[in-house]
Amino acid sequence: MKIPSILLSLVFLAVPTLAQDSPESLVGLKDAYEKERRAVLEPLTKRYLDALHTLKLKYTQSGDLEGALAVEGEIKRMAEPGAGKPPGGAEALPDDLVSLRNIYTDSAARATDPLSGKYIGALEAMRLRYT
Numbered sequence: 785m786k787i788p789s790i791l792l793s794l795v796f797l798a799v800p801t802l803a804q805d806s807p808e809s810l811v812g813l814k815d816a817y818e819k820e821r822r823a824v825l826e827p828l829t830k831r832y833l834d835a836l837h838t839l840k841l842k843y844t845q846s847g848d849l850e851g852a853l854a855v856e857g858e859i860k861r862m863a864e865p866g867a868g869k870p871p872g873g874a875e876a877l878p879d880d881l882v883s884l885r886n887i888y889t890d891s892a893a894r895a896t897d898p899l900s901g902k903y904i905g906a907l908e909a910m911r912l913r914y915t
Contacts, residue, residue: 809910817903824895832888833862839880851878858885
């Protein structure tokens with residue numbers, strides 16, 4: 785009679801430990817992914833912002849106020865959290881700005897796709913381990 789109750793108590797002690805380990809591992813995995821992603825995107829974003837400032841100066845010097853304001857809006861948008869994704873609106877933008885944004889978006893996707901694949905694979909492995 786004592787053996788089943790001892791085993792039962794060990795099971796009840798182990799279940800909360802597994803449940804606590806899962807969220808911590810998940811948070812650690814997410815934090816590691818986001819840190820790697822930021823490290824990969826940082827130089828790309830810096831080059832993009834440098835190119836935006838150059839384009840803004842070009843528009844300002846040529847007297848293209850609308851173009852300069854559009855570029856300034858993009859610079860401000862890039863300062864917001866989650867700025868790596870282009871906005872969904874159908875705004876009219878200067879061709880030079882659209883080209884720069886497309887180059888940045890494509891470069892960012894190429895740089896982060898391997899990280900995303902690795903992260904998704906780790907999430908899937910964790911799901912299989914805990915379910």
